[in-house]
Amino acid sequence: MxxxxxxxxxxxxxxxxxxxxxxxxxxxxxxxxxxxxNSFPLIKDLVCQKCGLPLYDGGEHCYVCKKHPKEYSFDKMRSVYLYKDSLRSLILKFKYSNRSFLAKDFSLSMYKAMELYNFYDDVDFIIPVPLNIIRKIKRGYNQAELLANEISLKTNIFVLTNVLFRKKITKPQFKLSKSERVANIKDSFFVKNNNIIRSKTILLIDDIATTLVTVSACSLALKISGAKTVYVLTLARD
Ligand SMILES: [Zn+2]
Ligand SMILES: [Zn+2]
Structure with a gap:
């Protein structure tokens, strides 16, 4: 009945x-x-202590973090899922097909990941990885900001959207070589109102981390501007 x-x-x-x-x-x-x-590919157990890469054979750090400890400008990073299978297509819908309501579900799994790692307890402010303004207008929303806002509701940590910005990209990325592209991304973030983040611990939020160049460039910009610590949390890692 x-x-x-x-x-x-x-x-x-x-x-x-x-x-x-x-x-x-x-x-x-x-x-x-x-x-x-429950079918989404959760990252769990052994991960690199710095960047959160799954380490199937154990150990403290991945090859990159061990050999080049300064390669990434953030202090620690974790991701909830591997970017593959049905989760991958769902994130693509979240980004490009107006499924912004998925932020609620996605942020819940990010919040659960925050509870697993106690370094996230020290966070003063949440900052989403920004889109450049043209892309934001075209898409109607910044998916990282939606996730950040939902996480803020669960943690009561304030989201700052008036600090980290992305420059308008002048050169089309596809015309550049890989190293030029990396340099382009490294140079594409800037900080305003840096007094707010001085000596603070920041949680940087993004949906997918592919090369870590973007989250590292954001972390560097925040640190140069006075942030004490930058922790990163992404929904998925490619
Ligand atoms: Zn289902
Ligand atoms: Zn690592």
Whole structure:
């Protein structure tokens, strides 16, 4: 009887899983069913103490962090999932197909990751990786900012969007070589109102970390401007 009742309500107010399309309970707070959420490739157990890369053979640091301790400008970074399979297509929808409501589900898994690592307890402010203004207008939202706002609701840590900015990219990225592209990204962030972050611990939020060049460049800009510590948390890592 109860099942039939839900079926009728779902017929008029369909709420379905964003991954598999199965019906969800009509009062469901989540847009991803448990089966799909549990199938996402969670990063757990052994990771590099600095950058959070999974280390399947154990050890303290990954090759890069061991050989080049100054390669990344952040202090520590963790990611919740590996960027693959059904999660990958879902993040692409989140970024490009107006599924901004997924920020609620995604941020919950990021919040759970924060509870696993006690260094996140020291965070004073949250800062999302910025988009340049043209891209933000085209897309209508910055997905990193949506995640940051949701995490702020759960942690009561204030989000700063008036500190870190991205310059308008003048040269098209595809015309550049790989090293020119890296240099271009390194040079593309700047800080305003640096008095707010002086001697503070910052949590930098992004959706996907691919090369870590972006999050490292943001961390460097924040540190040059006086931030004491920068921790990074991303939803996924490529
Ligand atoms: Zn599902
Ligand atoms: Zn590492």
């Amino acid at each position: 109860k099942k039939l009742f839900f079926k009728i309500i779902n017929f008029f107010y369909p709420i379905t899983c964003s991954v598999c399309g199965d019906d969800l309970y009509f009062l469901s707070q989540t847009k991803i069913c448990d089966k799909c959420a």
